[in-house]
Amino acid sequence: MLKIKNLHASVEDKSILKGINLEVKAGEVHAIMGPNGSGKSTLASVISGKEDYEVEKGEIILHGEDIQELSAEERAHKGVFLSFQYPVEIPGVSVTNFIKTAINETRKGQGLEDMPAKDMLKKIREKAELLEIDRKFLSRPLNEGFSGGEKKRNEIFQMAMLEPQLAILDETDSGLDIDALRIVANGVNKLKSKDNAVIVITHYQRLLDHIVPDYVHVLYNGKIVKSGTKELAFELEEKGYDWIKEEVNA
Amino acid sequence: MSKYTEDDLREELKTKKYEYGFYTDIESETFPIGLNEDVIRAISKKKEEPEWMTDWRLDAFKVWKEMEEPEWANVNYVKPDFQSIAYYSAPASIDPNKTLDDVDPDLLAMYKKLGISVDEQKKMNNIAMDIVVDSVSVATTFKKTLGEKGIIFMSISEAIKEHPELVKKYIGSVVPQKDNFYAALNSAVFSDGSFCYIPKGVRCPMELSTYFRINQAGTGQFERTLVIADEDSYVSYLEGCTAPSRDENQLHAAVVELIALDNAEIKYSTVQNWYPGNAEGKGGVYNFVTKRGLCETNAKISWTQVETGSAVTWKYPSCVLKGDNSVGEFYSIAVTNNYQQADTGTKMIHLGKNTKSTIISKGISAGKSQNSYRGLVQISSRADNARNFSQCDSLLMGNECGAHTFPYIEAKNKTAQIEHEATTSKIGEDQIFYCNQRGIDTEKAIALIVNGFSKEVLNKLPMEFAVEAQKLLEISLEGSVG
Numbered sequence: 001m002l003k004i005k006n007l008h009a010s011v012e013d014k015s016i017l018k019g020i021n022l023e024v025k026a027g028e029v030h031a032i033m034g035p036n037g038s039g040k041s042t043l044a045s046v047i048s049g050k051e052d053y054e055v056e057k058g059e060i061i062l063h064g065e066d067i068q069e070l071s072a073e074e075r076a077h078k079g080v081f082l083s084f085q086y087p088v089e090i091p092g093v094s095v096t097n098f099i100k101t102a103i104n105e106t107r108k109g110q111g112l113e114d115m116p117a118k119d120m121l122k123k124i125r126e127k128a129e130l131l132e133i134d135r136k137f138l139s140r141p142l143n144e145g146f147s148g149g150e151k152k153r154n155e156i157f158q159m160a161m162l163e164p165q166l167a168i169l170d171e172t173d174s175g176l177d178i179d180a181l182r183i184v185a186n187g188v189n190k191l192k193s194k195d196n197a198v199i200v201i202t203h204y205q206r207l208l209d210h211i212v213p214d215y216v217h218v219l220y221n222g223k224i225v226k227s228g229t230k231e232l233a234f235e236l237e238e239k240g241y242d243w244i245k246e247e248v249n250a
Numbered sequence: 251m252s253k254y255t256e257d258d259l260r261e262e263l264k265t266k267k268y269e270y271g272f273y274t275d276i277e278s279e280t281f282p283i284g285l286n287e288d289v290i291r292a293i294s295k296k297k298e299e300p301e302w303m304t305d306w307r308l309d310a311f312k313v314w315k316e317m318e319e320p321e322w323a324n325v326n327y328v329k330p331d332f333q334s335i336a337y338y339s340a341p342a343s344i345d346p347n348k349t350l351d352d353v354d355p356d357l358l359a360m361y362k363k364l365g366i367s368v369d370e371q372k373k374m375n376n377i378a379m380d381i382v383v384d385s386v387s388v389a390t391t392f393k394k395t396l397g398e399k400g401i402i403f404m405s406i407s408e409a410i411k412e413h414p415e416l417v418k419k420y421i422g423s424v425v426p427q428k429d430n431f432y433a434a435l436n437s438a439v440f441s442d443g444s445f446c447y448i449p450k451g452v453r454c455p456m457e458l459s460t461y462f463r464i465n466q467a468g469t470g471q472f473e474r475t476l477v478i479a480d481e482d483s484y485v486s487y488l489e490g491c492t493a494p495s496r497d498e499n500q501l502h503a504a505v506v507e508l509i510a511l512d513n514a515e516i517k518y519s520t521v522q523n524w525y526p527g528n529a530e531g532k533g534g535v536y537n538f539v540t541k542r543g544l545c546e547t548n549a550k551i552s553w554t555q556v557e558t559g560s561a562v563t564w565k566y567p568s569c570v571l572k573g574d575n576s577v578g579e580f581y582s583i584a585v586t587n588n589y590q591q592a593d594t595g596t597k598m599i600h601l602g603k604n605t606k607s608t609i610i611s612k613g614i615s616a617g618k619s620q621n622s623y624r625g626l627v628q629i630s631s632r633a634d635n636a637r638n639f640s641q642c643d644s645l646l647m648g649n650e651c652g653a654h655t656f657p658y659i660e661a662k663n664k665t666a667q668i669e670h671e672a673t674t675s676k677i678g679e680d681q682i683f684y685c686n687q688r689g690i691d692t693e694k695a696i697a698l699i700v701n702g703f704s705k706e707v708l709n710k711l712p713m714e715f716a717v718e719a720q721k722l723l724e725i726s727l728e729g730s731v732g
Contacts, residue, residue: 048687052679072686081687088684091675092702098688101698106689141702158688 001026001197002047002166007058009046016042018222020058024166027194031208031233032201034219035241040201041085043219044170048082049075062166077109079165079196083155083172090142095154096124098142099161106162127160131187148175156187163191168199173207185210205237218244283336287311290438293337297407300414310427310437317431323593324622324654327536327562330501337439337472392456401454402447406474409445416447420478424507424544424570432503432538432564436472440505443474448483448514457712458487473504479514479549486517488715501536502560508543508551512573515550516543519711520567521719524559531589531618534561541565547573547602554710556719557584557594558726566624568597571605571633578607581707583719585700585726586619586651595625595656600636600666609640612704615651616727622654629666637667644674645703647696647727675703697724 002024009017016039024030034040046053047060049072060067067075090098104114115123128138131153143151152172159167169188173181188211192198200211208216208230216233218226220241225248226232236244290311294304319329396403402413410417427437448454479485489506502524510516518541527534537560543551553567569578580596598607607627615621627638644653655672677699685695700723701708708716 050683071691072683073689073691076687076689084684084687088678088680090681090684090699090702092705093698098698101694102685102688102690105691105694109689162688 001063003059003061004047005059005061007043007046007060008056009042009053010056011042011053015056016053016222017046020219020222020224022217022224024197024199026165026197028215029192029198029200029211029213031213031216031230032199032219032224033203033216033233033236035245036203038219039222040219041170044082044168044199044201047075047168048072048080073105073109076162077106081159081162081164081167083152083159083167083169085170085172085174087143087146087151087155089144091144093142094139095142095157096138099124099158102158103161123161127157130160130190131157132183133157149177149180152176153180153184156184160187160191163196165196166199167191167196168201170201171203172200173202173204181207182210205233208233220244220248284333285311285335285337285439289337293439293441297410299407299410302414302418303410306422306427307438310434311439313428314431314434314438317428317434319431323564323624324620324656325562325564325591325593327591330536332435335501395455399452399455400449401452402445403458404445406440406443406445406476409476413445413447416478417445417476420507420509421474421476422507424509424542425505425540430540433505433540436474436503436505436540440472440474443476443504445475446477446485446487448479448485450480451482452480453483454485457715458485471502473502475504475506476509477507477516477518478509479511479516481511482513483511484515486519486712488519488521488712490521490523500534502538504537504539504541506539506541506567508541510543510545510549510551510576512547512549514546515552517552518543518554518567519715520553520555520557521715521722522555522557522559522563523722525561526559526588526590527561529588529617531561534590535559536562537565538562539565541567542570542597543568543578544570545573545576545578545602545605548575549573550577550579552579552581552710553596554581554707555583555594556707556711556722557582557592558722560592561590563590563592563594565592565594566596568599569607570599570601571607571636572601573605574602575604576602577605580607580609580611580625581710582611583614583704583707583723584612584621584623585614585723586616586621587726588617588619590617590619592620593622593624595623597626598628598638600627600629600633600638603632603634603636605633605636607636607638609638609642610706611640611642612707613642613644613653614647614700614703614723614727615644615653616647618650620652620654622656624656624658626658626660627668628659629661629663629668631662633663633666635665635667636663638669640668640670642670642672643703644672645700646674646676693724693728696727700724700727 004020004022007017007020020043032040042053046055049070055068062078100120107115133153143154146154152175155172172184176184185207188198200207200213213230216228216230217224226244287308290307291304294307425433427434446458477487508516508518524535524537545551551569555567557563567580571578578598582594584592584594586592595611596609609625611623613621613623623642625640627640629636640657642655646653653674657670659668661668677696681699682692682695685698686692701720704723708719711719
């Protein structure tokens with residue numbers, strides 16, 4: 001589904017990604033871990049097409065097509081979804097209105113008609129239930145005055161509504177208490193299928209107890225320096241990142 | 251209600267033709283430029299006005315001559331030369347050879363986005379129009395329903411002839427001739443406008459708009475409106491048009507007076523979309539408007555405005571809360587883009603006891619524009635327990651525009667409660683990217699954010715107007731974020 005080849009990217013002339021190689025197939029869950037400042041969020045932003053980043057070298061291929069020339073919204077229309085680490089507030093725009101706009105704009109981008117109001121309503125109810133979101137929440141302005149947990153739950157709600165091919169969860173676990181973590185992880189697991197893929201970016205093992213990855217990659221200083229299975233995550237939890245840094249710098 | 255028949259339609263068609271013919275006759279007579287007493291007398295005569303009206307205009311002119319154009323507003327423009335304007339010109343005529351193909355394609359594209367019908371487009375560009383059964387029948391039923399309730403709704407010129415007692419009593423009672431420079435000028439030379447009277451105890455059954463949306467386009471540059479709601483009555487009045495009006499007259503100086511007698515309520519909604527000038531700041535209308543309402547006991551006046559047009563706007567719809575327990579409201583969205591300048595706000599003058607006022611102002615600035623809120627809350631010494639709540643929010647787009655807030659508060663009574671809140675925010679790249687990532691392109695994202703920001707005011711507009719206003723906000727800000 002997604003192939004990243006020798007990706008180099010910088011922001012304001014500061015080089016951040018220095019040769020990333022990654023292949024994610026449909027049906028897989030990949031975890032990307034690594035210390036602060038290693039480039040995890042940058043990788044998420046670059047895949048989803050944030051303009052501030054300049055890709056200097058390499059390729060990002062989605063379904064066999066190089067997507068580098070595509071705008072962020074075009075990538076979204078092709079099924080790329082980013083659950084933000086810090087979701088932004090949009091005052092006066094309700095959760096429902098926002099998701100309705102997102103769905104219909106995405107459908108427009110895919111050459112489809114607007115979703116009929118009846119179907120939209122049904123889907124909203126269904127997905128709200130999945131994530132244990134109550135009705136009142138849906139009429140609140142987007143992310144305004146939301147707790148950290150509410151913001152993250154709302155991200156996953158949007159993911160559930162948009163049903164992306166490739167979902168990137170950027171530190172979705174930060175700011176979540178145990179119950180919220182369980183609900184969010186449960187939601188992600190239910191949305192998983194053999195046709196879509198998930199990239200989970202996290203500092204900690206605890207989210208991976210709930211969303212079990214097929215592969216774990218360690219990102220350090222702009223490169224994937226180690227890849228393995230879920231056992232690697234346990235090892236990192238236990239030993240921290242210093243041994244990795246030593247390995248790399250040796 | 252009796253059915254509208256083919257015969258009625260034919261009758262209407264005849265009248266229409268006659269009207270056009272009639273206008274063509276007047277057209278040959280346009281006054282030379284310049285302003286003096288003779289010109290004013292001639293305007294008044296042309297309109298077949300009674301002597302008291304002529305004298306009233308002349309009084310205004312005498313005052314105006316002694317006045318100076320105000321300079322305190324936060325706007326910069328080249329002052330008009332008042333002696334180089336023609337103060338009377340016949341209604342724009344229908345050119346039989348002109349078709350929509352002759353109209354600026356940009357303008358047509360905008361009409362299309364706004365969903366303006368072909369007939370309305372023709373009307374606005376002075377193109378001969380086929381009569382549509384729909385609009386004709388709407389107009390007919392409309393007049394009939396209003397007539398049955400005793401509601402008077404006509405042009406002010408007609409009202410001066412047909413209801414002189416009402417006009418004489420109320421014109422200038424809220425905005426006197428000497429009120430300000432532009433109001434004085436308007437009083438001297440006003441071309442036409444609307445008059446509306448709602449009798450005691452009558453609730454006007456419809457928004458006074460549906461009919462006028464077509465028929466009032468192009469009322470002229472010195473418009474005069476007078477709305478009187480008698481005791482225990484209610485009216486909702488819509489003014490303006492979402493369609494972009496390209497007027498060759500650069501100066502517009504309108505006066506609107508509202509009178510809400512005891513227990514009456516007037517809701518006055520405006521969408522102003524005069525030509526703002528081009529992207530380089532050339533051309534555009536100077537819109538200098540005086541709007542004021544007077545509330546008697548328990549009366550309520552609510553102003554709602556969506557201002558997107560004009561190169562320079564100078565406008566402060568105000569309420570004089572004279573009666574005890576009266577209520578004044580002001581809800582405003584002002585959008586400026588490119589080189590537009592707006593200095594707009596309100597005055598709430600609390601004279602009566604237990605009077606209440608609410609001000610919600612939303613200013614949106616883009617491009618190189620300047621957007622100012624200017625408001626006065628005045629509590630007189632006898633206005634016990636007066637209350638005001640003001641909220642002024644500004645939204646900025648880009649780094650070259652400006653937002654300014656000038657709130658004035660004068661309280662002479664210790665029991666007054668006055669609250670003022672103000673915020674300034676900027677549409678952030680993060681917000682845009684967030685929307686983009688969800689499949690929403692940048693233009694649509696801005697529209698979404700702006701609509702969210704303006705929601706409290708949009709909600710105050712009558713439904714069908716609100717939808718149009720929303721679209722208008724989108725269009726006004728198109729291309730404002732590169």
